[in-house]
Amino acid sequence: xxxxxxxxxxxxxxxxxxxxxxxxxxPRVAGILSVAAAAALLFLAVVALLGVDSGATAAGGWGAVSxxxxxxxxxxxxxxxGLSRLFLITVAVVASAVVVYGVKYMAPYTGxxxxxxxxxxxxxxxxxxxxxxxxxxxxxxxxxxxxxxYSLVAFGTKGEEVEASFKYLVLGCVASAAIxxxxxxxxxxxxxxxxADVAAAVAAGxxxxxxxxxxxxxxxxxxxxxxxxxxFHAWLPDAHPSAPAPISAMLSGLLIKTLGIYAxxxxxxxxxGVGWHAQVLLLAFGSISMVGGxxxxxxxxxxxxxxxxxxxxxxxxxxxxLGVNTTLGLVAGLFHAVNHALFKSALFLSSGSLExxxxxxxxxxxxxxxxRAPMTSLATIGAALSISGIPPFNGFWxxxxxxxxxxxxxxxxVAGIAGLTALMTLMSFIKVQRKALFGALPERLAGVREVSAxxxxxxxxxxxxxxxxxxxxxxxxxxxxxxxAAAAGSVGDYMGLVTGGR
Amino acid sequence: xxxxxxxxxxxxxxxxxLLAKRNVxxxxxxxxxxxxxxxxxxxxxxxxHGGCAPIRLPGEDHxxxxxxxxxxxxxxxxxxxIVIGLGITMLMxxxxxxxRQCYRTLDGTEVNRLKG
Amino acid sequence: MNDGPGMSLIVRMVSRWxxxxxxxxxxxxxxxxxxxxxxxxxxxxxxxxALVMSILAFGGKQGPGAFLARAVTTLDAAGALMFLALxxxxxxxxxxxxxxxxxxxxxxxxxxxxxxxMNVAILVKVGAGAFAGFLAIVAFGHILDAEEGRP
Numbered sequence: 001x002x003x004x005x006x007x008x009x010x011x012x013x014x015x016x017x018x019x020x021x022x023x024x025x026x027p028r029v030a031g032i033l034s035v036a037a038a039a040a041l042l043f044l045a046v047v048a049l050l051g052v053d054s055g056a057t058a059a060g061g062w063g064a065v066s067x068x069x070x071x072x073x074x075x076x077x078x079x080x081x082g083l084s085r086l087f088l089i090t091v092a093v094v095a096s097a098v099v100v101y102g103v104k105y106m107a108p109y110t111g112x113x114x115x116x117x118x119x120x121x122x123x124x125x126x127x128x129x130x131x132x133x134x135x136x137x138x139x140x141x142x143x144x145x146x147x148x149x150y151s152l153v154a155f156g157t158k159g160e161e162v163e164a165s166f167k168y169l170v171l172g173c174v175a176s177a178a179i180x181x182x183x184x185x186x187x188x189x190x191x192x193x194x195x196a197d198v199a200a201a202v203a204a205g206x207x208x209x210x211x212x213x214x215x216x217x218x219x220x221x222x223x224x225x226x227x228x229x230x231x232f233h234a235w236l237p238d239a240h241p242s243a244p245a246p247i248s249a250m251l252s253g254l255l256i257k258t259l260g261i262y263a264x265x266x267x268x269x270x271x272x273g274v275g276w277h278a279q280v281l282l283l284a285f286g287s288i289s290m291v292g293g294x295x296x297x298x299x300x301x302x303x304x305x306x307x308x309x310x311x312x313x314x315x316x317x318x319x320x321x322l323g324v325n326t327t328l329g330l331v332a333g334l335f336h337a338v339n340h341a342l343f344k345s346a347l348f349l350s351s352g353s354l355e356x357x358x359x360x361x362x363x364x365x366x367x368x369x370x371x372r373a374p375m376t377s378l379a380t381i382g383a384a385l386s387i388s389g390i391p392p393f394n395g396f397w398x399x400x401x402x403x404x405x406x407x408x409x410x411x412x413x414v415a416g417i418a419g420l421t422a423l424m425t426l427m428s429f430i431k432v433q434r435k436a437l438f439g440a441l442p443e444r445l446a447g448v449r450e451v452s453a454x455x456x457x458x459x460x461x462x463x464x465x466x467x468x469x470x471x472x473x474x475x476x477x478x479x480x481x482x483x484x485a486a487a488a489g490s491v492g493d494y495m496g497l498v499t500g501g502r
Numbered sequence: 503x504x505x506x507x508x509x510x511x512x513x514x515x516x517x518x519x520l521l522a523k524r525n526v527x528x529x530x531x532x533x534x535x536x537x538x539x540x541x542x543x544x545x546x547x548x549x550x551h552g553g554c555a556p557i558r559l560p561g562e563d564h565x566x567x568x569x570x571x572x573x574x575x576x577x578x579x580x581x582x583x584i585v586i587g588l589g590i591t592m593l594m595x596x597x598x599x600x601x602r603q604c605y606r607t608l609d610g611t612e613v614n615r616l617k618g
Numbered sequence: 619m620n621d622g623p624g625m626s627l628i629v630r631m632v633s634r635w636x637x638x639x640x641x642x643x644x645x646x647x648x649x650x651x652x653x654x655x656x657x658x659x660x661x662x663x664x665x666x667x668a669l670v671m672s673i674l675a676f677g678g679k680q681g682p683g684a685f686l687a688r689a690v691t692t693l694d695a696a697g698a699l700m701f702l703a704l705x706x707x708x709x710x711x712x713x714x715x716x717x718x719x720x721x722x723x724x725x726x727x728x729x730x731x732x733x734x735x736m737n738v739a740i741l742v743k744v745g746a747g748a749f750a751g752f753l754a755i756v757a758f759g760h761i762l763d764a765e766e767g768r769p
Contacts, residue, residue: 006705006714014702020695024688059705059714075715136579143586150593159604160615166597167616170520173533173590177516180540180583187576188547238616560724585659592751599758603765 002055004044005080005131008088009141011041012124016117023113030113031103037120038096045092049480054081054487056133056196056497077133077194081497082487083270083334086480087130087262090338093465094253094345095123097458101349102246104454105356109244115155122148122250126258135183135193138266142179142226142259146172149255152247153239164235164242171235175225182218185211196495199271203491216278219267227260229319230289233312237296240311241304241361245352248304252311253345261318261337265330270487270494274325286319287414290421297428302361303351303436306428307344310387313421314340320418321402324409330485332401335477339386339394339469346383346462350376353451353459354436363432368441372448375456377437382463384433386470388426394470505546512539524610526598533594537587541580548576624676633675640668648741652733653725658740665741666748673756687757690750697743704736 015037019030058075102119106112125145132138150172154165187193189211190201201207207215221232228236236256240248268274293313300306314336321333353376354369355361370377386393389400399422406415450456469477487493516539519532549572556574558567598608605613624630647654648661708716722730 003713010702010706010714014699017695017698017702021692021699023695024692057713059708078714136582140582140586143590147586147589147593154597154600157600159601162597162600162604163613163616166526166594166601166613169590169594169597170529170533173536174517174520176586177536177540181513181543184540184544184547184576184579193575242616581659588748592755595755596758599755599762603758603762 002057002078002080005048005057005078006059007044008041008048008127008131009124011037011044012120012127016120016124019113019116019120023117027113030116034099034116034120035103038092038099041123042092042096045089048080048085049089054497056080076137077196078131079133079195079494079497080131081494082480082483082485083262083265084130086334086338086484087258088127090341091123091126091130091254091258094341094462095250097462098246098249098253098345098349101249101352101455101458102244104452105246105352106244109155115152115244118148118152118155119247119250121145122152122255126254129258130262133195135186135195135198135267138195138263139176139179139183142263143176145255145259146176146226149247149251153243153251155244155247156242161242164238168235168239171225171232175222175232177222178218178225179222182215182222185215185218189215195266195271196497199491199495202272203495212272212275213277216268216272216275217281219272220264220278220281223260223263223267224285227256227264227315227319228289228312229260229285230292230312230316231285233289233293236312237305237308240308240348241302245304245348245355248307248352249345249348252308252348253341256311256315257337257341260315261322261333265322265334265488268322269330269489270491273491274322279323279325282319282323283411283414286316286321286323287417289313289316289319291316291417294421294424294428298424298431301363303354303363303366303432304348304361306363306432307347307351310425310428311340311344313425314344314387316421317399317402317418320411320414321405323414324405324411326405326409327485327489328401329405329409330489331478331481332398332405334484334488335394335473335481336398336402338481339398339466342462342469343383343386343393343395343466346379346459346466347387349455349459349462350380350383353455354380356451356455357448358445363435365442366436366445367439368437369445369448370437372441372445373450375450375460379456379459379463380437381433382466383459384429386463386466388429389422390426392467392470394466394473397470397473509539509542509546512536512542515539526601526608526610526613529610530591530594530598534587534591537583537591541583541587544576544580544583548573625674630675633671637668637672640671641665644668644745645741648737649734650727651737652722652730653727658737659744661737662741662744663748665745666752669745669749670752673752677756687750687753690746690753693742693746694750697739697741697746701736701739701743704732704739 015033019033022029022033056077056079058077099119102115106115109115122145125141125148128141128144129138132141150165150169153168154162186198189207190198192198192201202212225232240252243251268278290313293309293316297306297309297313300309318333318337321329321336351361353373354366357369357373357376358366360366386395389396399418403415403418406418512535516532516536520529520536523529523532553572554570556571556577601613602608607613644661644664647656647664648658651657651661705715707718708714711718717732719732720730722733728734
């Protein structure tokens with residue numbers, strides 16, 4: 001299975017360039033192509049999930065090269081372990097729902113092949129980040145995903161969208177520069193770019209503490225900016241709502257996780273090791289993100305902007321969970337990241353449906369939609385219950401796990417903040433439901449109708465998955481999470497995985 | 503040492519231009535400087551005083567090659583990084599043109615419809 | 619001395635002489651990329667420069683035509699797909715990106731068609747891509763000029 005891992009990048013890239021190729025001759029084919037590629041990717045991800053073998057392979061087929069007494073793995077190192085498997089299946093599931101939804105949602109837009117092409121480039125970048133076993137490759141795929149997302153934010157080409165995209169681009173470039181400087185310094189300190197070799201050099205104490213501290217700070221700033229950690233969050237509330245709804249779902253649901261959370265987990269837990277400074281920073285910035293995000297969300301009237309602020313707040317939960325630096329914290333953080341991918345993408349997709357139905361994003365102009373658009377409302381309620389942490393939805397379990405991890409790690413104050421944030425999230429979403437879904441139907445909206453099935457089925461599927469993972473997670477998901485956390489948390493295992501093939 | 507001082511100055515100028523300048527075109531210039539400063543950092547890391555181009559001559563052994571040449575890996579990385587920089591600059595210029603078209607200005611302080 | 623579309627007579631004359639050389643140089647740099655410094659990317663940029671020069675020297679006041687834009691986009695995608703197909707064919711030999719044709723001999727042209735084909739794919743992709751970027755910005759410039767009333 002491991003040698004098939006490059007297909008996770010090859011299929012999205014193929015879909016991206018094929019839809020560009022058919023642009024000139026048959027633009028309609030692009031949608032069908034997109035759905036077919038999503039099905040293939042989902043199939044491949046399920047196959048990868050069922051296969052339990054972890055391992056590394058080097059694309060290029062050179063194998064181990066011995067040169068002057070030094071053995072090294074030639075080619076592009078690709079790693080498939082529990083952690084990458086967890087993120088690959090998450091990306092595949094959410095991307096499939098988004099692709100199906102987008103076929104109908106994007107109908108009024110022009111240049112649909114370009115949309116499909118950029119969407120698949122973004123997915124290729126995310127999958128590439130997840131399977132890459134090499135720091136520089138990780139950077140390259142990060143940039144591929146990043147460039148595609150900058151363009152997609154500006155896809156509507158109206159003034160606000162271009163402005164948001166420019167802001168996002170400027171801050172994204174700062175993050176990329178920080179990450180590239182960190183990679184360059186890591187290379188100069190360890191003489192390696194392969195993450196396993198870097199981990200070995202760090203474990204052997206070859207890197208001075210000051211250098212390790214500086215590199216960690218740069219990585220944390222760069223990936224923290226990509227993940228919208230609170231002091232670096234300014235771009236997210238502009239960029240995520242400005243994109244078309246399927247893209248908002250991809251950005252909030254997946255991009256900040258693969259480019260932010262996954263990279264932080266991989267680099268800090270599997271390679272550099274979490275020092276006390278990284279731990280303190282993750283806890284502090286995570287707490288600020290949780291509280292700040294939810295406070296800013298409370299005052300919002302624009303539905304998508306409200307969801308974007310909640311993304312910052314929910315990412316804060318993941319950061320504090322990682323900051324505990326125990327296996328339980330890691331499991332809880334990863335679980336919450338996966339859950340957030342499911343419910344936030346469902347919420348963003350349903351916000352797109354509601355916008356399509358009512359013609360507005362303002363909550364104060366909606367109302368009583370539960371009678372007019374029952375399916376979309378049902379999905380919205382499911383996802384909202386999940387994000388507010390109502391049992392038995394998945395959001396409840398992951399928040400509970402995070403608070404338990406914080407308490408058992410001795411961070412009682414942070415646990416208190418997390419509890420408070422969970423409560424305020426609930427308040428915020430009760431407000432959303434009262435304003436948009438229940439209450440009196442405004443006269444203006446008297447004649448509105450439900451969106452077509454192509455649009456509500458993917459959202460309902462995601463909402464059902466929220467419920468299913470909430471009820472069934474002790475059966476299969478917890479095992480998957482344990483394996484992911486074990487793979488991420490053990491520097492030795494990761495080194496063995498990559499160097500074992502030599 | 504002079505090179506390292508220059509490098510830090512370039513990095514500072516790049517970050518300053520990208521973040522603090524108001525004009526969109528100046529931001530793009532700042533980004534370009536930042537890009538090349540990072541590329542210079544990569545080259546400086548691979549540089550060895552008196553080293554020559556990393557082309558391995560026929561029959562040369564590994565140790566001799568390593569002792570003689572500069573490190574080729576950062577150079578390969580710089581090529582990739584230049585290409586990425588080119589892509590980003592092009593996208594940024596296109597966005598700047600569109601900003602000019604929508605807002606009739608290139609002054610970043612007047613491009614502020616998004617709030618809250 | 620501006621008696622036609624494009625730039626002045628001198629520029630057009632010099633461009634006419636240089637264009638072919640620049641174009642062939644780009645192709646050469648790409649084709650011999652496995653032997654000498656250079657390769658698909660560099661060759662592609664040189665070819666794109668030749669195309670840009672031809673537009674600058676001989677292009678009219680209007681933006682590029684729809685046909686040209688479509689052709690360039692298609693070529694761009696085709697080059698990328700060719701590269702991806704070459705990499706995928708590596709599975710024939712067991713692994714993604716594996717050289718499935720033949721391992722080359724040092725300093726012999728044509729001994730490793732795998733690399734040459736990859737260089738050609740990159741040449742097409744980069745040449746078309748860089749030129750497409752130029753065309754997009756030119757077209758944008760024309761729209762802006764028209765909207766703001768510049769001649």
